[in-house]
Amino acid sequence: MHPRPSPIAAAMYQLRDLGVDAIILHGPAGCCFRTARLLEMDGVRVFTTSMDENSIIFGAEDKLVETLDYVINYLNKEKPIIGVVGTCMSMIIGENLNVKDDRAIIIPVEVHSGLGDNTIGAIKAMEAALEVGLIDREEFERQCYLLKKATELEKKRGMAKEKYIKPSYEDDTNKVIEVLKDLKGEKIACVLNAKKETAYLFVHPLIVLNKYFDCINIANLDCSKGLKKIREDAKNILKRFKPHYITGSLDEYPIAGEKAVEILESLDISAVVVSGIPHALPIEKLDIIKIAISDGPRTYYPIKEIYDYAIIEFDAHAKVLGKRDVVKSRFGEILDYALR
Template sequence: MIIHPRPSPIAAAMYQLRDIGVDAIIIHGPSGCCFRTARLLELDGVRVFTSNIDENAIVFGASENLKEVLDYAVEYLKNKLNKEKPLIGIVGTCVSMIIGENLEEFANYEKATVIPVEVHSGFGDNTVGAIKAMESALKLGIIDEDEFKRQKYLLKKATEIEKSRGMAKREYIKPTYEDDTEEVINLLKSMKNKDTKIACVLNAKKETAYLFVHPLIVLNKYFNCVNIANLDENKGLKKIRNDAKNILKRFTPDYITGGLDEYPITGEKVVEILNNLDDIDLIVVSGVPHALPIENLKKDIIKIAISDGPRTYYPIKELYDYAIVEFDAHAKVLGKRDIVKSRFGEILEHELK
């Protein structure tokens, strides 16, 4: 049983709707539900509204609240963004599901294409919310069966990785705001003039790649690097493909392992490539390093991991020699369409030049 805070299925549904391409999301719940997620998605161009369920609506029902805010959202999108028939996601919350609100009845709303997602935080794994969003999109014909099956498989694999190797593998993981930055900087400075060959691996989740590729770009300036990345621009939903295309303008991989949404399954391919490389002195994996079965590496090479969040340090430290943590990486990349400077990358640039 996991007893430290984990992402919510409601939030996962909202991010998945963003990837599908909705113009707006309505949270059918109290105004405070998923406040941080809502504010972050606003940075990414998605307008987020709430039906503002209060005590009165809990007792007497909240359908009128939802109808009112849906009408308002349509008019807002029409007047402000010139959207004649917008694509709108409606996401359930604990409150709306407990009182028995039926979101499906709004799927036939005439003024907009509505994707209802009946979800609450008690479903368990956060990826359940994303899968439910994809199920609704499939019913409406917004995605096809092949893409649905692909997305569902990847989301389940992501959960599997977190439960077996990441932040969901223990009852409680203490957050830490310290890492091995100073040790890694000193190591790289000592190796700078030795014709060091580094395998730079980007295995990042979706838009976080805008930040996690930055330290690898810096390393390429000062070392002989072989670049491996999940930057297949032909895989995933439109936004995912466009993010890959944007990053490829600034970073050139020698090997491409998959798409930006395929980070849970690209690890084995990365290790296979690493095992076939000669004369590698150092490996740096940035993004979701615990998705790599790095223990299957046949060579005794120094391994450095760069990841997100204060609870990732201990899980990745069990797999790698050094662990670097980027704080609030996801918040920093939302709304961005170009490389975002990372904390570690900026330190590297300052210390290595």
């Protein structure tokens, strides 16, 4: 009922995780403009074939070939990895994305915005990566399982519910701070259950809490699993945040929540603060103070249904792209000032 991320954008982010040097969008110059610009902050060069009205009638394979040649020359490196991503325009008219050039490893992803769930685009990117040998069958199946679990999570407990969720910028910042102040001297749990690189920001308020409270830390920071970038991000965060328990890797956030709750049930704590994707935790069964920190104005209401307090970090994803160290969060900075 309300706007959701596009399969095209999901394919582009998945290609980023695979380590591509560049992405060519075979479509109009304005397609997925925000995603393209954000990914460039993360070191991925994004180009477009700039399809126009004439392309709809006469086709645009020549535009794709010309753009690919330009990109290879621009990158100026041996065997660059280049993703070629479809758009609504190119896929509707049946454009061929399987262009060949021996100077590069090319990953053609036939995707458009009408496919359904955004994770379908990511799965198609993984299918193409498997086809060219960038990943093995085991990792392919693992990634597909996690992507499907992510969609299932959002449809059941997140912002992909069938009903319309109006954006809300409300939060309970002042009240949460007062609640936390009343907990001084008591033991609390800090849970990081974050999606990939957003962990750079969502770990920050937990680091701050560790300065002022006796905390038990739980996190999805297993750096032995996932694509290369995912493992490296976990290693970077582990330099700054030391969990007592690890629930999974940064791409396992849809399933790591259940393990986190199993651990929480065994602890003698007064409150829990969950940062990242808090609705992945079946937290309802815990009879303690529950505080959630997440991203996006449409996330507030789904989280508020299962947590006592909900804090929203705005544009968290945009703030972490290109970063390789902890990023200060709005709420973390407020906490650090208020709890002194």
